[in-house]
Amino acid sequence: MEHILLVEDDKAIVMGLTYSLEQEGYQVTVREDCPSALKVLEEKTFDLCLLDLTLPGGSGYDLCRRVKELGDTPVIFLTAMDDEVNVVMGLDMGADDYITKPFRVRELISRIRSVLRRARRGGENSHQLTIGSLLVNTQEARVWRQGEEVFLTALEYRLLLTFLNHPGQVLTRSQLLEGIWDVAGDFVNDNTLTVYIKRLREKLEDNPQTPRIIKTVRGVGYKLERGAKA
Incomplete structure (x- = not known):
């Protein structure tokens, strides 16, 4: 126990x-x-x-x-x-x-x-999460892409961490909102979630128009690809 x-x-x-x-x-x-x-x-x-x-x-x-x-x-x-x-x-x-x-x-x-x-x-890597060319150190709340540090806002970081905690799992928009609602309270709604997904893709993806890390699952939500390459 x-x-x-x-x-x-x-x-x-x-x-x-x-x-x-x-x-x-x-x-x-x-x-x-x-x-x-x-x-x-x-x-x-x-x-x-x-x-x-x-x-x-x-x-x-x-x-x-x-x-x-x-x-x-x-x-x-x-x-x-x-x-x-x-x-x-x-x-x-x-x-x-x-x-x-x-x-x-x-x-x-x-x-x-x-x-x-x-x-x-x-082990010392328990605070390190990787997905493709991304490295996330949850102990330091820092993110690197292809060896270069990516600077995220608190809400963007929370959104990324929500995905990283459920790799390969399709998350509905409601589940994602639950994962980030406490950072910005009532200011986060279904419409602004779309904006933050877009911002996160712009910072993490090689081509945000054809994302390979945070994929859209039409009619359901989004998922983080386990073997994604930025």
């Missing part, structure tokens, strides 16, 4: 998340402030940490820093701050993912599963 540390001071969120995670078969340890979380990190080993950014006695950044000093336990941030600076700062510190409140529990559980799958692969 995988053991998750949940550090959150909102009792309603704690109750709902603990119940949902336990129903999914996870063991959950809860702490509500930074000092007690730091203490339990010294005493126990966890498979994943869910860390609120704003906590009594410190911050999720403090906890993430200590988690990464102790090993390579995956970290997902729970945050009410959806601006790009805070997102990138957390990823730069080694966080594996983040989700913005209010979030959908099923989406968080999906992300937990994805992060744990990557962690189970082990």
Whole structure:
């Protein structure tokens, strides 16, 4: 049974998340402030940490820093701050993912599963995902194409990560919107999704007019080709 540390001071969120995670078969340890979380990190080993950014006695950044000093336990941030600076700062510190409140529990559980799958692969490459000539370092939130770094916005990066977490799988527009909705909230709708797909293709594809990485599946959605070449 995988053991998750949940550090959150909102009792309603704690109750709902603990119940949902336990129903999914996870063991959950809860702490509500930074000092007690730091203490339990010294005493126990966890498979994943869910860390609120704003906590009594410190911050999720403090906890993430200590988690990464102790090993390579995956970290997902729970945050009410959806601006790009805070997102990138957390990823730069080694966080594996983040989700913005209010979030959908099923989406968080999906992300937990994805992060744990990557962690189970082990080794220093567990944060490196490749597809064709693309290299994505999820620990640093950086992307390279044919050896040159590609600069993506937070929403473009989230969209790419959603595809990378489901290689070869056809994703409906609704599924993609669920994967990125927390970055821009109500500003992301079905029409703007088309715009972001177009922007992502322009940055990643050799010929965006005939995409070979992010393919359109007419009448259904999109998919990331497993063996794509940019």
